[in-house]
Amino acid sequence: MRIFLILCALFSSQSNSKVLWQDYRLTYLYGENYRLGEPTRQVLTIEHAAQTSWGDNFFFLDHMRFQDGNRTNYAEIQPRFSLAKNSHLNYQFGPVQDVLLAAHIEMSSFATNVLYGIGLDLAIPGFRFFQTNLYRRNNDKVADNWQLTLVWAYPFQIGEQQFLLDGFLDWASGSVDQRANLNLTPQLKWLISPHLGLESPLWLGIEYVLWQNKFGVADSEHLRSHERNVNVLIKWHF
Template identity: 30%
Template sequence: MIRLFTIPVCIGAMFSSFSLMAANWSTTEVHYQRGTLDVPIFAQNGVTDADTTVITLQHASGWDYGDNFFFVDYIDDDEEDGFNDTDFYAEVYLNFSLSKMTGNNVGFGPVRDIGLLMGGNFSGDAKVKKYLPGVRFSMDAPGFAFLNLDVTAYFDDSDGVTRGGAPTEDNSYMFDVNWDYPFTVGSQHFSITGHAEYIGSRDNEFGGKVSHWILAQPQFRWDIGHAIFDRKDTIYAGIEYQYWRNKLGDDSTDESAVQLLLVWRL
């Protein structure tokens, strides 16, 4: 259990330090998701898919020179097969705005701002660690709360098979589009938020091919806190659609899944 919570605690402590420095705004959410997700061929033990629960702690905040984002997923499915069994996965991104740091507008055309981005991806059972230095292009998109294009490297620092994890991999790259689009229909408040990423192919430590993948996770949210309790931006219900071509680099697994989504904004 110590292993399960070590990285989330470190991430929380790091962002607490940023908040103490110069936090201008912050949003923290707890998500509950439930759906049937595919098991990649390399992880199958007689099971091809499983009903899966994902509980997520997600945080975003802004400070004088940029913004921060992280999430931690707790994942558990209904099968005891060694995959997604009380596991966790976490991502963290620190964005440093060039406009804010220099005091000048460094945007151009539809690009409102450019940021220097540092990211990290971490998983529990697989002992995977990835580092993602790169650049963020924040777009000037009418109607969007935000619309970003992130272009990063995808450096592997995983433990590898000899230390009980997944095979290490060559370095690669990532393109990620992330957004939030709020809208209203009559008196009801909705939003479409999420991201879509492309990660390039690479080889693992045994010379095997890890395929490129496309992962899209758009969420459709209805603000039921406003609709039922007249308390806006507190409780949401909806769905998350997960499309994952070549899931986890397995070119035989293309996932298309709809998950129930409940969100509590703290």
């Protein structure tokens, strides 16, 4: 927690910070194979991603609707403080382009978890970006543990059609309260806005969720927590 407070102080000191690039996105998902709760859900997600003069930040809010009429919200915010941008030193070595102090806050009605650690921006041919972050998890209601997060975006074309394969991988270590768990969630999207005469990017595709021991709950015959879930998605950038 002490490291997280230091990180917050560093962010607040950037009184002359500038937004270099930002993007707003709205996504609709529909899936029928969710685990731990109702299997059929609709999810409306709003996202904001930004590159700034001090680093970068990503925020999203999930609004989930269930067949029984219940609704829940879940949000995350992920600021990262660039050592290269703020020290004016060169942190490049091999594929590493930058080293960052990383924070991550998970917020729901059940718990608020604070993660802090270090991140690397990697330059990998063909990828729009590739990030790796190693966190210490300061959990609200269970024992603390570790998390490794990878985030990527890989654009490609087939003929004149534009596609994007992006997503994330979270691996969290086990503890006395939970099992180690792996969440791999890629999205494969096709850019349909040019065919509709739209200037703002509009994507149609699928999201695949492979989640072993979801939420750290051990999978068993009596409680299935291994999730294999295909969601239909549509995403609008505005």
